[in-house]
Amino acid sequence: MSGPPPTTPARRSGGAAASSGGGASYRTPIGTHDLAPPESGRWVALLGAFIGAAERAGFGYLQTPIFEDIDVFARIGEGTDVVGKEMYEFADRSDRRLALRPEGTASVCRAFAQHRPTTPWKVWYQGPFFRYEAPQAGRYRQFHQIGAETLGTDDADADVEIIALAAGFFDAIGLQRVPLLINSMGDGDTRAAYADALSAYLRQHADDIDPQDRDKIDRHPLRVLDSKRRATAVVAADAPRITDFLSGESGAHFERVREGLTALGIDYEVEPKLVRGLDYYTRTTFEFRAASLDAAQDTICGGGRYNGLVEALGGPPTPGIGFALGIERLLLACDAEGVFDVPAQRAEVWVIDTAGGAEARDLTHQLRSIGVRADRAFDDRSIRAQMRAADRSGAEIALIVGTDEIDAGTVTVRPLRRSDGGSVDVPQQTVPRSELLGTLRAVFDVLNAPAPASADSSNPA
Ligand code: ATP
Ligand code: MG
DSSP states (O other): OOSSTTSSOOOOOOEEEOOSSSSOEEEOOTTOOOOOTTHHHHHHHHHHHHHHHHHHTTOEEOOOOSEEEHHHHHTTOTTSHHHHTSOOEEEOTTOOEEEEOSOSHHHHHHHHHHHOOOSSEEEEEEEEEEOOOOOBTTBOSEEEEEEEEEESOOOHHHHHHHHHHHHHHHHHTTOOOOOEEEEEOOOHHHHHHHHHHHHHHHHHTGGGSOHHHHTHHHHOHHHHHTOOOHHHHHHHHTSOOGGGGOOHHHHHHHHHHHHHHHHTTOOOEEOTTOOOSSTTOEEEEEEEEOTTSOGGGOEEEEEEEESSHHHHTTSOOOOEEEEEEEHHHHHHHHHHHTOSOOOOOOOSEEEEESSSSHHHHHHHHHHHHTTOOEEEOOTTOOHHHHHHHHHHHTOSEEEEEOHHHHHHTEEEEEEOOOTTSOOOOOOOEEEEGGGHHHHHHHHHHHHHSOOOSSGGGGSOO
């Protein structure tokens, strides 16, 4: 039902399944999930928190297509798992070669190259992404990311701003145990010199490296460092460090990033093995890892600087820096830390209509139009059933309309609970229609007032 597990039952999904009752029954494809209330309320709140942080920092929303020309993503690196093994590729009916987007940065750079906006171009995005991976907790075939990118400046302060946006967002939702790791990949020259030194070292230790990683030693030595396989990780631990290969300029850039993080009070650790899985990174790379999650899926946010991607996509040479964070993983980390609960979604007013439902129809409509969260039951249920529904809804006030009220042109206003959930000692009152809004306002004031010191002071004056 909800987004990722734990609430999702063991997945036996996979398209159509035989059903008992004649018609076929269907389930979500492997590695995908429905997102339904109340869990979906959490996503909405999460996006709201991010939108606030992004807009305060001057980032505008960018929406790109969910599928693109396959070559847009090929630029990420043909040899990467994301492109080479995990991408959903297809031909449309006119035989165009397309792919479902596996990540966001390539699309942002494609959009930049296409529209040539003024710089710095600061945008954020969110939505579904697709990778054909082995599904497990924190790893799905359709997952969802929030990301942000700043294009058109090489200024190290832009790196700090991007990292601070992510850090501030985690802070805003109450997530605490998400250490930040940073590194610098240097420039093209650094990368080349380092790749030589690294593959020489890896060749010396080839026998100790996991067989599945060995073929990368010559072709993509940096990606050996990114491997999560244990034997490989042991060898990687003593590998030469890229930070020892930085040019003067890259070194100064990295220094300025570190200085900025310190100035902003953002804790970090330098991790020289943090090279990330994609080909396009230069200079700064960073990750936030959730201490509360399993190491195989603990990266909740990854990013870095890419100074060649826009050009590779047909635009002018344009530096960029950005990050992407996985919403499902972020929420798993929130669960593990016991923060950012599903928000209560409750009505404020529940309309009980025992005279056929027309009053409930009209009153809920009127109340909603003036900003009140009002709801009702359907199907002309008994008053007891409607009272139960009112109770379950969490509403603070029930409005009761029966034939007596209709004849007299009145409404009965019954306080149900205080806004903080506490019990109330406020009597119900039947008031003329014309006084309904005034009465509602007065009763809400009482229900919202600080909790009374003693029971009898809770009565309105
Ligand atoms: P990992 O090393 O865990 O596979 P990655 O390096 O492939 O991650 P990125 O391409 O940097 O991940 O994507 C950014 C973020 O998106 C990740 O840190 C993670 O939170 C999330 N993410 C990536 N792939 C998946 C997936 N298949 N399912 C759920 N979340 C994902
Ligand atoms: Mg991956």
